[in-house]
Amino acid sequence: MELTDADLVARVLADDDQHAFGELVRQHQSSVRGLLRQLTRTDLALADDLAQEAFLRAYKNIRNFRGEARFSTWLYRIAYNCFREDARRRKELVGVDEAQMQAEQDPQTVDPGLRHDLMHALSLLPLHERSAIVLCCQNGLSHDEAARVLDIPLGTVKTNVLRGREKLKRTLAAWGPN
Amino acid sequence: MIDDETLDRQLREAVPYINDHGFTARVIARLPGARREPQWLRAMIVVGLALLGAGMAYFLSGGGSLVRQGVVQMADFPIWLLLVFAFGCGLVVGAFAVIVAIRKTPEVRDLTRLDF
Numbered sequence: 001m002e003l004t005d006a007d008l009v010a011r012v013l014a015d016d017d018q019h020a021f022g023e024l025v026r027q028h029q030s031s032v033r034g035l036l037r038q039l040t041r042t043d044l045a046l047a048d049d050l051a052q053e054a055f056l057r058a059y060k061n062i063r064n065f066r067g068e069a070r071f072s073t074w075l076y077r078i079a080y081n082c083f084r085e086d087a088r089r090r091k092e093l094v095g096v097d098e099a100q101m102q103a104e105q106d107p108q109t110v111d112p113g114l115r116h117d118l119m120h121a122l123s124l125l126p127l128h129e130r131s132a133i134v135l136c137c138q139n140g141l142s143h144d145e146a147a148r149v150l151d152i153p154l155g156t157v158k159t160n161v162l163r164g165r166e167k168l169k170r171t172l173a174a175w176g177p178n
Numbered sequence: 179m180i181d182d183e184t185l186d187r188q189l190r191e192a193v194p195y196i197n198d199h200g201f202t203a204r205v206i207a208r209l210p211g212a213r214r215e216p217q218w219l220r221a222m223i224v225v226g227l228a229l230l231g232a233g234m235a236y237f238l239s240g241g242g243s244l245v246r247q248g249v250v251q252m253a254d255f256p257i258w259l260l261l262v263f264a265f266g267c268g269l270v271v272g273a274f275a276v277i278v279a280i281r282k283t284p285e286v287r288d289l290t291r292l293d294f
Contacts, residue, residue: 022206029205030196037196048201055205118188137189165185172180 005071012062021062025055028072031139032079038134039083041123050086054079069148073141077149080131087127114172121171128152129164136161 003023011020032054036047057078058065065074122130128150135146136157143161147154236242252260 018206018209021209022202025202025205026198029198029201031193033196033201034193051201052205052208056208059209115188115192118185118192122189122192133189137186138193140190165182169180169185172185 006067009062009065009067009071012059021059024058024071028075029055031072032075035076035134035139036079036083038122038138039080039127039131046086050082051079054082057082069145072139073145073149076135076139076141077151080149117172118168121168124171125164125167128156129160129167132157132160133164133168137165 003020005024005027008020008024011017012024029051033047033051036050036054037044040047040050054075058075061078065071122133125133131150132146135141135149136143141149143154143157146161147157150157236245239245255263
């Protein structure tokens with residue numbers, strides 16, 4: 001019998017059951033790490049460090065999870081906050097801004113497939129559009145859930161998704177039907 | 179230009195499953211210790227409550243007269259009835275111990291979720 005997220009959270013709350021929390025980590029590690037890899041532009045080591053931090057915060061604050069949203073949505077919000085804090089810290093320390101980070105990307109990489117081109121195009125989107133696309137189009141969150149994760153108005157999420165998709169389509173125009 | 183349907187499909191399929199490769203173990207290793215009372219304190223509480231209950235029962239029963247009467251009555255029972263009673267008590271205590279053991283042992287408790 002597969003235990004639901006709610007069952008596992010209840011066990012963590014009742015008994016401080018670290019085994020149950022481990023099960024939650026096992027079930028959600030892929031999506032949380034995937035989200036952070038997209039946000040950090042495929043910096044795998046940084047993404048995994050942030051994912052660890054996000055799960056530790058989730059454990060320490062699990063009493064604040066009231067079950068109003070899905071557990072995964074709550075986790076994404078923590079992960080996104082970890083990413084934002086880290087980005088702010090890095091920006092303050094090194095003075096790297098979004099445009100510079102974009103310029104540091106390897107633009108010469110020749111990707112043979114549509115998917116590789118798509119991932120490259122996605123990594124070139126501004127953070128607010130990339131976050132919205134990754135949450136809504138890749139992780140299956142509704143616009144409402146994404147708005148909660150990103151802590152921005154619902155209308156802004158819809159606009160960011162729409163603009164991001166248009167940019168992706170323009171970048172990938174060569175793959176369209178002739 | 180690429181159509182919406184293709185873009186959606188490609189976006190969904192572009193998310194590979196990331197293998198755990200020890201990630202969960204690393205997170206668990208960094209969790210703060212469980213917030214529990216020390217074992218000796220839990221044992222002291224259980225023993226203390228048991229002694230208190232026994233003492234109250236002794237005084238409330240008129241210095242143990244009820245117990246004496248019970249033992250005298252049991253002495254008159256046929257031996258087979260005493261054996262059945264002892265066996266039943268053993269079964270109840272054993273079942274209780276098994277339930278507690280299962281609840282306290284994650285590997286056994288989660289047997290139903292193992293994939294073979």
